[in-house]
Amino acid sequence: MAEARSRQIIIAGAGIAGLTAALAFAVRGYPVRVFERAPRLDEVGAGIQLSPNATRILDRLGVLPGLRHSAVRPDAVVMRDASNLSEIGRVQLGAAAEWRWKAPYLTAHRADLQSALLAHVAREPGIQLTTGTAVRDVTLHPLGVTASIETAGRVDQTTGMLAVGADGVWSDMRRLVGGETKSRFSGQVAWRRTIRAESPAGSTLARIGIGGVVTAFLAPGFHLITYPVRAGAALNLAAFTHGNAIGETWSGKMDTQVLKHAMRRTAPALAKLADDTGEWTVWPIHTARQGGPWTSPGGIALIGDAAHAMTPYAAQGAAMAIEDAETLAGHMLANPNSVAAALAAWEKERRKRIERVARRGRLNRMTWHAAGPVAMARNFVLRMRTPEKLATGLDWLYGWKPPALKL
Ligand SMILES: Cc1cc2nc3c(=O)[nH]c(=O)nc-3n(C[C@H](O)[C@H](O)[C@H](O)COP(=O)(O)OP(=O)(O)OC[C@H]3O[C@@H](n4cnc5c(N)ncnc54)[C@H](O)[C@@H]3O)c2cc1C
Numbered sequence: 283m284a285e286a287r288s289r290q291i292i293i294a295g296a297g298i299a300g301l302t303a304a305l306a307f308a309v310r311g312y313p314v315r316v317f318e319r320a321p322r323l324d325e326v327g328a329g330i331q332l333s334p335n336a337t338r339i340l341d342r343l344g345v346l347p348g349l350r351h352s353a354v355r356p357d358a359v360v361m362r363d364a365s366n367l368s369e370i371g372r373v374q375l376g377a378a379a380e381w382r383w384k385a386p387y388l389t390a391h392r393a394d395l396q397s398a399l400l401a402h403v404a405r406e407p408g409i410q411l412t413t414g415t416a417v418r419d420v421t422l423h424p425l426g427v428t429a430s431i432e433t434a435g436r437v438d439q440t441t442g443m444l445a446v447g448a449d450g451v452w453s454d455m456r457r458l459v460g461g462e463t464k465s466r467f468s469g470q471v472a473w474r475r476t477i478r479a480e481s482p483a484g485s486t487l488a489r490i491g492i493g494g495v496v497t498a499f500l501a502p503g504f505h506l507i508t509y510p511v512r513a514g515a516a517l518n519l520a521a522f523t524h525g526n527a528i529g530e531t532w533s534g535k536m537d538t539q540v541l542k543h544a545m546r547r548t549a550p551a552l553a554k555l556a557d558d559t560g561e562w563t564v565w566p567i568h569t570a571r572q573g574g575p576w577t578s579p580g581g582i583a584l585i586g587d588a589a590h591a592m593t594p595y596a597a598q599g600a601a602m603a604i605e606d607a608e609t610l611a612g613h614m615l616a617n618p619n620s621v622a623a624a625l626a627a628w629e630k631e632r633r634k635r636i637e638r639v640a641r642r643g644r645l646n647r648m649t650w651h652a653a654g655p656v657a658m659a660r661n662f663v664l665r666m667r668t669p670e671k672l673a674t675g676l677d678w679l680y681g682w683k684p685p686a687l688k689l
Contacts, residue, residue: 290315290442292429294417294455296323299586299603300448301399305343306611308408315440316409317431319416323396328474329511329518330392331496334385335682336601339608341385348398353390354510356496363661364501364548367490371664373672382673383680389496391511420445420458422580444581444614444621451568453588459578465568468593471525472565473541476516484517486551499552502653504544536564567593577629579622583610590636596643602636608684
């Protein structure tokens with residue numbers, strides 16, 4: 283008798299992309315196995331902004347209620363000139379975002395997002411998550427895919443209809459679709475720190491007026507983002523400067539002289555933060571080659587940073603991973619007889635959006651880090667735009683909804 287084709291979905295990686303994909307497939311009735319290389323799912327201490335295009339999907343998957351108590355719904359995104367702290371632009375969020383984009387704009391600690399995703403994954407009987415196990419290889423055959431998975435030196439095999447590479451910016455699965463294994467160092471690093479809102483540095487920032495909002499302080503070759511997390515009890519700081527390639531890590535160290543130098547022309551209250559706030563964790567910003575392949579028609583798809591790691595200047599990497607996960611599961615369900623057709627339709631649809639978002643990130647970096655007359659022109663243009671006009675410019679990004687695919 284002919285062997286039956288498995289409907290199992292095999293996912294490499296239990297980051298935001300992998301966990302969201304597991305839920306998106308499970309709610310559509312697919313059995314899912316997630317393999318995570320790390321022995322434990324510890325999340326480095328940092329924050330994340332979740333725009334309405336992402337929270338809409340998290341809500342649909344039932345994850346949002348588990349995040350609400352710890353996430354913050356900021357009132358606005360405020361841009362300030364870092365040299366004199368003056369406000370140069372504002373986008374209303376809070377209730378205005380929910381009214382306009384029909385989903386909340388939230389800021390959260392990554393550990394809180396991961397806990398909410400994991401709690402939901404644990405409740406889904408169709409999902410089996412195994413940590414300490416890496417996906418090493420995937421072979422394609424007429425009945426689907428076979429993944430080789432390695433646990434403590436022992437290699438086993440599991441079969442399915444689709445293997446999803448959600449293995450991040452330093453993806454190994456990328457080579458299986460014919461892509462470049464090496465990610466590219468952007469020349470930029472992110473300095474990250476979470477501080478207590480009631481600490482001296484938190485009080486200094488509160489006096490500048492950062493309470494309850496996302497603030498971007500802009501300076502030549504530098505910007506600093508601050509926003510509340512942990513129900514407002516903590517503040518996430520992320521500063522972006524030039525830096526060195528310090529290896530494949532989310533939590534490296536670098537001499538803070540680099541940060542102090544980048545902040546030397548910012549207002550004294552800000553510049554002091556480079557000293558005040560103790561130890562910073564440094565994330566080297568890597569990107570995946572633009573235009574590289576994301577799918578293999580026989581049954582492999584890359585999602586999230588594995589497919590299209592981008593610079594974080596539009597704060598959309600995780601949002602794109604969440605969108606990828608939801609749309610991939612939708613396309614698979616809509617094309618039950620052809621994995622190849624599902625993957626081709628999905629990749630075509632996603633490329634346009636991802637390219638537009640990546641372009642937006644590049645534009646943000648150029649204008650946010652501008653100096654001299656370009657910075658003056660930026661400030662002038664932003665000051666002339668009303669919050670309403672600035673929000674209109676974000677409708678395509680935050681108002682996005684997954685195409686009407688069956689749940
Ligand atoms: C400074 C900074 C700020 C950011 N801010 C925002 C923001 O505000 N909003 C936003 O939307 N995005 C933001 N991003 C982007 C966002 O963090 C990433 O896009 C997102 O975390 C990518 O998730 P992922 O699941 O694709 O990858 P990852 O989170 O890297 O997860 C990949 C997982 O795969 C595992 N893995 C690797 N290889 C294997 C294997 N062979 N087998 C099994 N498991 C494997 C890894 O251990 C890891 O757990 C920011 C990024 C940076 C650098």
